[in-house]
Amino acid sequence: MNPAALLPNPDLIIAFSAAISVCGAILVVSWPYFARDQLSARMVQMANERERIRARERARLNAKAKTPSLRSEPKKLFKDIVERFDLAKRVEDGDLAQKLRMAGYRGQSPVVTFLAVRAIAPIAMFLFAILYVFIVLRLQHPLFVKLGIAVAAAWLGYFAPQLYISNKIKKRQEAIRRSWPDALDLLLICVECGMSVESALRKVSDEIGAQCVELSEELSLTTAELSYLQDRRKAYENLAERTGLDGVKGVVTSLIQSEKYGTPLAHSLRVLAQENRDMRMNEAEKKAAALPPKLTVPMILFFLPVLFAVIITPAAIRIANL
Known part of the structure; x- marks a missing residue:
């Protein structure tokens, strides 16, 4: 039996391959018309979520209207x-x-x-x-x-x-500076978990309140401003102006760039948290290094006279008894 007779017809293979290629090309060209528009649905979902956040924050502010607020009428x-x-x-x-x-x-x-x-x-x-x-x-x-x-x-x-x-x-400022690196770590964890900036700031403000009431107050105010201000950049700039700290200004710049250009926020927060932690450690080392000069005068005035009295008094008593 001739082995060549067992092979399929080359013309049939070419025709079958051409048919598959044509079908694939038609499917690729027409696929965008059959696929759903995920981007538009996602944008609508984000807009609805933002409106829900704004409504929730306004409801919280209205619920606190009867309690002592941050603003009061002058006497x-x-x-x-x-x-x-x-x-x-x-x-x-x-x-x-x-x-x-x-x-x-x-x-x-x-x-x-x-x-x-x-x-x-x-x-x-x-x-x-x-x-x-x-x-x-x-x-x-x-x-x-x-x-x-x-x-x-x-x-x-x-x-x-x-x-x-x-x-x-x-x-x-000192209280906020001490707690700011810990707040950045919490904010980094929340952002990496997929939470939005508003939700992350609200969560951090709730958790950091036990450590620093001032920072919790500022983050809560920033969350409220993000919910009702049209320009979100203004809310971040207000946070930097109210604190007046360089570490907060650096984080605010990263948040503004992330909002405007879509740059990844997690890496910037990780670097800024490490820098603020190093700055806090440097300040602690400065205070520790400044202790010996500050203790010199108190030691001369209070410690050395007592030490001399303890050392000389027994010898003076023995001399007096001779």
Whole structure:
């Protein structure tokens, strides 16, 4: 039997291959018309989810309307003082309002209260110093010395509110700086799990509240701003302005770039979390290195005299008994 007779017809193979190729080409060209538009459905789903988040955040804000809020109306006395001294222009000062926001005081009421207290404090301190120096102590000093003490008290009363706000800002920034690396780790875990930025920030604000109330408050406010502000970039920039920390500004820049260009956020958060953790460790090492010079004077004043007394006293007693 001829082996060539067992082979299939070459023309049949070529025709069958051509038919398969034509069918495949037709299927490839027509596939987009038969497949579902996943992108449009995904975009509609994301838009609906965003609207649900906004509605939920607005409902939470409305539910808390009866509780003490972050913003309150200024007292009538303070408003009258501000109007009396013509300080209405300072109320609209953006730098002053920004300072008070960094200290944790938001709204128009803290600005009015600060200006009123700054106007009252010098007068009150001056009168108190006059009463204390002339009536209570009855100092036997020249008149200009007594008036100088009263003027110094008035000067201190003028700058005392500003010093209080500056101290409040430093303490608040220090608390946020200590807890910021831990918050970034939690945010990284939430983002890598597939959570959205709003959900991740809300979760982090809930978890970090036991460690740092200030940071929890700022993240909760940022979550609320993301739910109702049209420009999401403004919400991130507000977070950086309220804290005034370089570490927070770096994270805000990464969030803005991720929103605008679609860059991966997880890698940036991991790098920034490590950098902030290193910065926190460096600050701790600086404080530890500064302890020996600070302890030198207390040791000379308090420790060495006691040590000398313990060493010399037994010898002095023996010499006295001879």
